[in-house]
Amino acid sequence: MIEAKGWVFWRGTLALIIGSFMVFANVYVTQPLLPMIAGHFAITELQAASSFTITTFTLGISLLFYGPLSDALGRKGIMLFTLFGVTLTTCALAFVESYPWLLVLRGVQGFFLAGLPAIAVAYMGDEYTPHALAVAVGLYISGNTLGGIGGRLIGGFVGEWQGPSAAFMVMALVSLVCVSLFAYLLPKSQRFQPRPFKVSSILQNVRLHLSNRVLLLCYLIGGFNFFIFINQYSYITFVLEAAPYSLSAKYVSLLFLTYLSGTVGSAFSGKLAGIIPQPRIMTLGTCVLIIGSLVTLQGSLSTIIMGLFLNCFGFFLCHSTASSYVSKNAHQAKASASSLYLVFYYVGASCGGFYLDPFWQYGGWSWVVAGSILVFSCVLTLTLVLSSVSRKPVEAFSAS
Template identity: 70%
Template sequence: MIEVGSNVFWRGTLALVIGSFMVFANVYVTQPLLPMIAKEFNISPLQATASFTITTLTLGISLLFYGPISDAFGRKGIMVMTMVGITLTTLCLSFVQSYESLLLLRGLQGFFLAGLPAMAVAYLGDEYTPEALMVAVGLYISGNTLGGIGGRLIGGFVGEWLGRASTFGVMSVISLICMTAFIILLPKSQGFEPKPLRVSHIVSNMLGHLKNRRLITCYFIGGFSFFIFINQYSYITFVLEEAPYHLSSKYIGMLFLTYLSGTLGSAISGRLAKRWPQPNIMVLGTCILMLGSLVTLGGSLWAIILGLLINSFGFFLCHSTASSFVSRNAKFAKASASSLYLVFYYLGASIGGYYLDPFWRADGWLGVVIGSWIVLVLVACAGVSLIRLNKSQSN
């Protein structure tokens, strides 16, 4: 097993951080391009947004596929295959001439993008010691935040400079570089034990995970935290477009630089888990997210930025800890357990906006914060119940 601080630990962890950056940069690169896509293909903003949401949709659905497949056939080979698929679809996107083709490729890309997130934590669970796992997961998820920031910045700045098609061309080159580094750096699997691939076993594993009180509580915490966190960003853009801020789309897009505090939160989560039980850290992260939401009510632009920085730190502290907790507490089929966590995670992102919309229409940003607190209080309560469950089962 790989120990914390060893050369192979840093090689493997760096490989997964680079892979994570590649995946999430490709997921989010289209967000700043949406107005350009709408204009180029003469479609509505709502239609243009589908070029982003179809990717997250197919990504979420595909997670259920990759977990069982990797439990049967291994992790590294399948992760590499999906990264090849990401690079090729990104390159093809630079040549599309119709919106239908773009939409089809983005949907296909979502299928490939699911591969690494579905298997990365399971790979760490196979190869790393429990202590090394906690540290590595935090660093790996920091790659998620860097990818989210990097993808939006690449899309915004390269898109404005070279246009939509060239942006995908640049992204395909970056993807190729990341994929090459990943293949070279990631150690071969040594601790993987294959399981038979049977549909009955897959269904049984999924049901088994859902019956595990520790796991289902953790799924709830991760899913509903993201449910609030990612959709707050959507509504704050409407606030900042209006008086007294009047920010342009370029500067609103730079709000995602506040994800950098989330990179820090993810990176230190493993170290904190050496001192305190992981459920305690999930509750701490949720409470920090609640605090940041309140700070945004200060009214000034600086208060909003500070609140978003606090939110990002708290959310990613909670999320990275929950991801590690799932891998450590899955009694079997670790990749399936991690995939199921991410299904809850992306499902939360997909439906959170619908929940917050009535609060937004009723009382603007104050309503969004109130709606957020209602859910986050329930998430914190779930975390407290996980603390008690953890204590009772460890005694």
């Protein structure tokens, strides 16, 4: 087993960080480009946002299948195959000339993008000692945040300089470098033991997890928070590129540096979990999301940025806690329980734009915030229900 020291640990962990960076950079590269895509193809804001949401949708659905498939066929080979698939589809996007083809390619890309997130932790579980696994997972998740920021910066700066096609080509070149390093650095699986692939087992595990009230509430909390949070960013790009702000794409892309407060929120959630119950932390995170959304209504650029910093902190405080709580409360098939959480998470992201668009069309950003708070209020109720449901077994045990 790989210990949390030495070159083998660091080359394997670095490979997974690089792969994670590549995946999430490709997921989010289109977000600062949305106004540019809308103008270039003469389409609506909702249609432009679909270039992002279709990717998160196919990514979310595919997560359910890669884990069991890797149990049968192995870890490294599937991760490499999917990362090469991501690189090829990104390269193809640079040459697309019609919006329907852009959507098709982004949908296919989402299928490939799911490979590494679904398998990476399972690979580490096979090869790393428990202590090394805990260290490596924390470092690996940091690659998610850096990839999200990096992809948006590439999209914003290169897109403004040379247009969306150039942004996709640069992203493809970055991806090629990343997948080459990944292939070279990641050690071969030494402890992998194949298990038969059974669709019936997947369906049985899904049914098991959905019948667990605690898990179902966590899935809904994570899914509906991301449903709003990530799509707020899509619409705020249109706000900031219009008067009176008139920011260019590269400056709008800098807005995604607010994600750094999410890193703080994720770390803070672990410390808070030792002080107050985790469902209460989810309540706190959702309250911060409501406050941050209201702050953006003040209208100045500085208050919009402040509101987004608050939103990122609140969202990742809630998300990291919900994800951890799923793992803690899954009685069996923990990997599939976590995968199902991510399915709700990414499918939520892919649907939120359709919900917010009528608010945007009717009254602009202020109505987007109103629609957001309506959903966040429902999530807040779900967190309170989760607190009640989570206490019941403890109360019943104490009474006996």
